[in-house]
Amino acid sequence: GESVGLHLPTLSVQEGDNSIINCAYSNSASDYFIWYKQESGKGPQFIIDIRSNMDKRQGQRVTVLLNKTVKHLSLQIAATQPGDSAVYFCAEIPPGTYKYIFGTGTRLKVLA
């Protein structure tokens, strides 16, 4: 059964629309960021990453934007599909550490 994300913020989008999921990170000096997708009962799955020397990076149907001024990361999913329904969370790695810091996540629901 589902044990993750019982009280997460939820974003509901119509199938075919674009989705934007936001994340506020904690350390202004963090130099590497990752977005993960987690489906119910499964482990986190890598979507896209970005280093602090970049502002934008594009993948297949996904784009990550990094705004270091306000410590904000966003994930844009184009033409959202039912298979995109999941919990999405970001991770950062502060300087001088091996430890990744994970956000609590946002649940994306795709409406048919």
Place this chain on the structure above:
Amino acid sequence: NAGVTQTPKFRVLKTGQSMTLLCAQDMNHEYMYWYRQDPGMGLRLIHYSVGEGTTAKGEVPDGYNVSRLKKQNFLLGLESAAPSQTSVYFCASSYSRGNIQYFGAGTRLSVL
């Protein structure tokens, strides 16, 4: 193409029992991590290892021990399980700092 493999997938323990969770990766990664995931919370780091024979404490290490005798394996031990250790446990590995962490499918542990 196994990636990160965790065993067992499910386990139920009685308070005071002990068990070991096994994580194996076939990507020749140096870094390995153990996390726990609880409802409404982000992944929390228990212990990690930056190479064979090395381990270090994470955010929530109490009640857990780890060993990294072989590069490909990272074991998480619970010497005397408590109900507070009921959680989903994830293992992850990465090539180095600032690289993608790949996750296993998780171990769902209930302590009664």
